[in-house]
Amino acid sequence: MPIVYIFNPDTGLNERYERNTWDPMPYVQGRTMTVGEFRGSSISNILWTDRRIIDSWNAFRAGWGRPIFIGYAFKRIWEGGHTGQSQHYSGTALDLGHTLTDQGRAELRQYAIDSGLWSYIEPASLTPRWVHVDRRFGSPACGTGGYPALGVGSRGVYVFTLQDALMALGIMGSGLDGYFGFGTQRAVANYQLQQGLPATGGVDCNTWLRLTAQARGVGITPTVLI
Ligand SMILES: [Zn+2]
Numbered sequence: 001m002p003i004v005y006i007f008n009p010d011t012g013l014n015e016r017y018e019r020n021t022w023d024p025m026p027y028v029q030g031r032t033m034t035v036g037e038f039r040g041s042s043i044s045n046i047l048w049t050d051r052r053i054i055d056s057w058n059a060f061r062a063g064w065g066r067p068i069f070i071g072y073a074f075k076r077i078w079e080g081g082h083t084g085q086s087q088h089y090s091g092t093a094l095d096l097g098h099t100l101t102d103q104g105r106a107e108l109r110q111y112a113i114d115s116g117l118w119s120y121i122e123p124a125s126l127t128p129r130w131v132h133v134d135r136r137f138g139s140p141a142c143g144t145g146g147y148p149a150l151g152v153g154s155r156g157v158y159v160f161t162l163q164d165a166l167m168a169l170g171i172m173g174s175g176l177d178g179y180f181g182f183g184t185q186r187a188v189a190n191y192q193l194q195q196g197l198p199a200t201g202g203v204d205c206n207t208w209l210r211l212t213a214q215a216r217g218v219g220i221t222p223t224v225l226i
Helices: 035-039 051-064 102-115 157-168 182-195 205-215
Strands: 003-008 013-018 046-050 070-072 093-096 131-134
Parallel strands (some): 003 046
Antiparallel strands (some): 003 013
């Protein structure tokens, strides 16, 4: 049965749920987004997102007032997909509206912009066949749209993505829990040493760039948990 982690910013905890694929995602109003829809084509039985994504979805879906097709959402970094630091790897992005007409999709995109519920909406010139929306938290470590810097005490979706990448590369053998503790710090420092980067144990711009470039799309390795 799939395990769904939801980072709850009110408590600072990663809540753990066991859900069937046909169940709604935790916190979703009604059945407007099932676990299966969020998982999409990913083969992973472990998924994660942030409660604020669900909050945005609930308001977005309610305002639109009718079903919205979800074609792509969650992806593990080792499964590959979009660009190096894709918001899909952090479970904070949704690709919507594949089944609409061009006109319907243009309306959905405009509604996404007008709603103010998302941090980023991909322009139609980049994704004409669907509407990509996402939310981003913290300041990008590299200053341009990527993941934020992380260190001991960090929690939530980006820590899951970090641990997932370290596990895909065999730097961490286990411990996918979304909490940046001393074990994760040691793993990051080992990776930095291996790569000739300053071994601070914290994840800065260069560490994210190197790690995501190497882990993306490597496929199933002995250390990834499916
Ligand atoms: Zn997308």
